[in-house]
Amino acid sequence: MAKTMNFPTYSSEEGKKHARNIVAIWFVVAVIADLIVWFVYGPHMPPGTMTDQARGAQFDIKVVSVMAVPVLLFLWTFGFYAVAKFRGGKDRAEGYYIKGNVKTQAAWYIITASLVLFLAGFGTYELVLPAGAGGGEGPSPIWRPSTNKLLQVQVIAQQWRFTYRWPQFGGMETTSINLPINTEIQFNVTSLDVIHDFWAYQLGVKADANPDSNNVAFAKTLETGRFTVRCDELCGIWHGAMFNYGHVVSQSQFLSWAQSMEAQNASVTKLLPKYATTYTPSYLGAGGGYYPAGDPNGTLN
Amino acid sequence: MAIDMSQTTGVGRGGSSEGGGLKKGPKLNAFTGVLVGALGYLFGHWMGNAIAGGYQQVVGSGQNDTAILLGFIFGTIGFFLGLGILNYPLQKMTGIEPPTDEPEQAQGMMKYFRYTLDNKVVGIQYLFGMLVYFFTAGLLAMAIRTQLLSPTNHIWGPATYLEVVGEHGTMMMMMMTSVVMGPFGNFLVPLMIGSKRVAFPRLEAAAFWFTPAAYIILLSALWQGGFQSGWTGYAPLSIQQGVGQDAYLFSFGLLGFSMICSALNMTATIINYRAPGMRWSRLPMLAWGMITVAFTMLLSVPVLIVGLYVMALDRSAQTSMLYAGHGGSSFLWENLFWFFGHPEVYLLALPGFGVVTEILPVFARKPLFAYKTSVAGMIGVAVLSFFVWQHHLFQSGMNPDMRPLFMLTTELISIPTGFLYLVGMGTMWRSRMRFDVPMLFVMAVFFNFLFGGITGVYVSDVPINVTVHGSYFVMAHFHYTIMGQLMFSVMAAIYYYTPLYFGIKLSEKLGKIHFWTMFIAFNSTFLPLFALGLLGMPRRVFEYAQRLQHLNQWVSVSAFILGLSLAFFAVTFVWQLAVSKPKSPPNPWESRGLEWQVGYPVPHGNFAKIPVILAGPYEYGDPNALPVAELSAVGAHSASVSGGDE
Ligand SMILES: [Cu+2]
Numbered sequence: 001m002a003k004t005m006n007f008p009t010y011s012s013e014e015g016k017k018h019a020r021n022i023v024a025i026w027f028v029v030a031v032i033a034d035l036i037v038w039f040v041y042g043p044h045m046p047p048g049t050m051t052d053q054a055r056g057a058q059f060d061i062k063v064v065s066v067m068a069v070p071v072l073l074f075l076w077t078f079g080f081y082a083v084a085k086f087r088g089g090k091d092r093a094e095g096y097y098i099k100g101n102v103k104t105q106a107a108w109y110i111i112t113a114s115l116v117l118f119l120a121g122f123g124t125y126e127l128v129l130p131a132g133a134g135g136g137e138g139p140s141p142i143w144r145p146s147t148n149k150l151l152q153v154q155v156i157a158q159q160w161r162f163t164y165r166w167p168q169f170g171g172m173e174t175t176s177i178n179l180p181i182n183t184e185i186q187f188n189v190t191s192l193d194v195i196h197d198f199w200a201y202q203l204g205v206k207a208d209a210n211p212d213s214n215n216v217a218f219a220k221t222l223e224t225g226r227f228t229v230r231c232d233e234l235c236g237i238w239h240g241a242m243f244n245y246g247h248v249v250s251q252s253q254f255l256s257w258a259q260s261m262e263a264q265n266a267s268v269t270k271l272l273p274k275y276a277t278t279y280t281p282s283y284l285g286a287g288g289g290y291y292p293a294g295d296p297n298g299t300l301n
Numbered sequence: 302m303a304i305d306m307s308q309t310t311g312v313g314r315g316g317s318s319e320g321g322g323l324k325k326g327p328k329l330n331a332f333t334g335v336l337v338g339a340l341g342y343l344f345g346h347w348m349g350n351a352i353a354g355g356y357q358q359v360v361g362s363g364q365n366d367t368a369i370l371l372g373f374i375f376g377t378i379g380f381f382l383g384l385g386i387l388n389y390p391l392q393k394m395t396g397i398e399p400p401t402d403e404p405e406q407a408q409g410m411m412k413y414f415r416y417t418l419d420n421k422v423v424g425i426q427y428l429f430g431m432l433v434y435f436f437t438a439g440l441l442a443m444a445i446r447t448q449l450l451s452p453t454n455h456i457w458g459p460a461t462y463l464e465v466v467g468e469h470g471t472m473m474m475m476m477m478t479s480v481v482m483g484p485f486g487n488f489l490v491p492l493m494i495g496s497k498r499v500a501f502p503r504l505e506a507a508a509f510w511f512t513p514a515a516y517i518i519l520l521s522a523l524w525q526g527g528f529q530s531g532w533t534g535y536a537p538l539s540i541q542q543g544v545g546q547d548a549y550l551f552s553f554g555l556l557g558f559s560m561i562c563s564a565l566n567m568t569a570t571i572i573n574y575r576a577p578g579m580r581w582s583r584l585p586m587l588a589w590g591m592i593t594v595a596f597t598m599l600l601s602v603p604v605l606i607v608g609l610y611v612m613a614l615d616r617s618a619q620t621s622m623l624y625a626g627h628g629g630s631s632f633l634w635e636n637l638f639w640f641f642g643h644p645e646v647y648l649l650a651l652p653g654f655g656v657v658t659e660i661l662p663v664f665a666r667k668p669l670f671a672y673k674t675s676v677a678g679m680i681g682v683a684v685l686s687f688f689v690w691q692h693h694l695f696q697s698g699m700n701p702d703m704r705p706l707f708m709l710t711t712e713l714i715s716i717p718t719g720f721l722y723l724v725g726m727g728t729m730w731r732s733r734m735r736f737d738v739p740m741l742f743v744m745a746v747f748f749n750f751l752f753g754g755i756t757g758v759y760v761s762d763v764p765i766n767v768t769v770h771g772s773y774f775v776m777a778h779f780h781y782t783i784m785g786q787l788m789f790s791v792m793a794a795i796y797y798y799t800p801l802y803f804g805i806k807l808s809e810k811l812g813k814i815h816f817w818t819m820f821i822a823f824n825s826t827f828l829p830l831f832a833l834g835l836l837g838m839p840r841r842v843f844e845y846a847q848r849l850q851h852l853n854q855w856v857s858v859s860a861f862i863l864g865l866s867l868a869f870f871a872v873t874f875v876w877q878l879a880v881s882k883p884k885s886p887p888n889p890w891e892s893r894g895l896e897w898q899v900g901y902p903v904p905h906g907n908f909a910k911i912p913v914i915l916a917g918p919y920e921y922g923d924p925n926a927l928p929v930a931e932l933s934a935v936g937a938h939s940a941s942v943s944g945g946d947e
Pocket of ligand 1: 157158159160195196197231232233234235239242
């Protein structure tokens, strides 16, 4: 490095001025952005307000957003300020010989660590409180709703459709799904072939459907309306077409629907295997019928 | 440390051939490799038919996985034989002492099609290999976006669409991003640490030659019906698939071996071949990036290979380890795969950070801020990456009580990645930034990774994960980390290091056109995908809700512009390398890095004598800083004078 170089003299006053500018710009922008995030976008954030679990998820997205947006904006403010002010000129001057700053570094460690630990704690609290936050909890969930009055809905995924079984309605199986309002629902999700995933977007429910495994998720309905059910785990060629709609309806509408379905399906229900948490598909594959697990030949029926 | 173990050069010892054996034998190269490989494939396929042709499942399905897999195994062995890679180990094993002199240097382009022990040639082989894989997978991405222009009209059927999706994902993840250590680690690390060679040149060279074999085999899936399992290959879907899945698992396995070989070499080189005075506290950040990646690969890739072996057995020998209801479990593959896959996707970030922290001080004209924090950040990411894999499986129904733990470990990773922002901001603080093309890409890395990192917090929060898991939100998130961070870092490194690799300084003007189109098109492509995910669009679907059409069309058009921008890069890059050849002054960026002090072309053996390291590489702005090392220049002019070393 024999060539002559230009080493400017250092002034710490100037540094403080830059720091004050950056913080001031950031503070104003961040406050405005957070207000917009919470009050303008907040109420429209996914997955909506149809269930307790969906509301919990929406609240989480809002909280994480009002924390993330200022971080993002701080780094942006710094970045744009740096690009504007800390440019090399035609003099090809060298920068200052600064290899670290104990106070800045310590502040950064402490702030990022506290943010992260708060988020982990908050996430855990939100996960446990609304009974698993609508996610699949496996066969024996430890976070359950406080009530025992649960509507049981079994979701059976197979290539490439969902069907639903209702043990409290004679074990009938339906191709459509209706749910009563103001009800705690227990989804028991299983598969007859490959891994699928039951994603009821507006209910804030998502649970993988694994063959030979019962994946339980809870939701408490709070509003009526239509919800989308999609398969959310790649399951073969018609994965993209594996969806349907369900409805949350009033309790009396639900009851009359379920009872009429039960009566309508009675003759078919008799032919079905006994209700179980998992089933073994027949050797004929998808659409070829299934048997309770441990009874691959269906002889115990 | 760094005992000189380099072999004497082959000057005046004609007659030895490539691969260190076969005196006066045929000249072996990639073409003989392909030839012998094809013969090997035919032999293996014949053998598989002889063994398993009568099995009930083969007769019943008309599909013989055993034959395909044996074909791939013998094909790869043949390819290696035909390249001469196996000469040395076979001679050793049979008690023949192989010639100790280094294989004769082939001249011109041909040396890039050979098995060679020169770390710089291997680096360049890797560079072009990686670009070929990247552009192939990029074309597949264009195909995906073409299909998604319309929610219901199809360019391809759903089967072809998923084949394309699977090939794109697998090609990008295993072929392109996993080899990123290759072009930069192999070429630069010995130069940076002041070594004349790498620790295991044969492993290093073999590591590269696994990749073209894997590339051919992976692409061969396309005319075998493809595989519709995506790059994650979840069982039992992957067991159900046709023989295309065998190509997936075999090529992925080959890449696993490649990663292990190159990681072993990189670790051993950095630990043992540092020049005197190259303390850990002076190690360049790019070398830190490489060694942390290498460690992570060494510990995680064997798990992937085991998983792939299990899948191969399930498919060919009808074991049922991944089958529910027959003693196996569909969770097993998910665990094995992500136990590899998660370290993998974080370790893709590390070479990028190595590149960025390496280049930033040069253009900021300041020392790297908080060097130790930066190193701690890399080590922290590497270590924590082993404790997060089940966050891919939050909704799987597996071990739900562990979710708070995996949420915590995942969010903890924000701390070491945050270190890198501290380092970046500290280095920029009151600096004298010069915005040459490599620096623009470095700034873009910080910009893009911010989205990747912050959305990572959403994805790792279990209640939010219920909505975003498996959706386009996750897809956008990891494209920001992998393409936005790693691919932009790779571009920064390409623009930065072409003067050293090829003696060519790429045009600033063309580079800026490439940068701005790529940067804007990239963000325009992937930002809307976050919205699509939040609006309920699952991944890997060939049809989607009508209301999402406008957003999808916006994304597709942006993706095409991104593709054009990258095509523009490819054309201008090759044009400048091969035709216009704009000559670069030595060390055009005024870098202090040791790698820049040897001059172009870097001589065979890198240094005339082992340098003594006097100072760290980032002492910018200190008028009294010592040069990074004491060495006599051995560039083009002096190489002939100072050829001998001992
Ligand atoms: Cu499905």
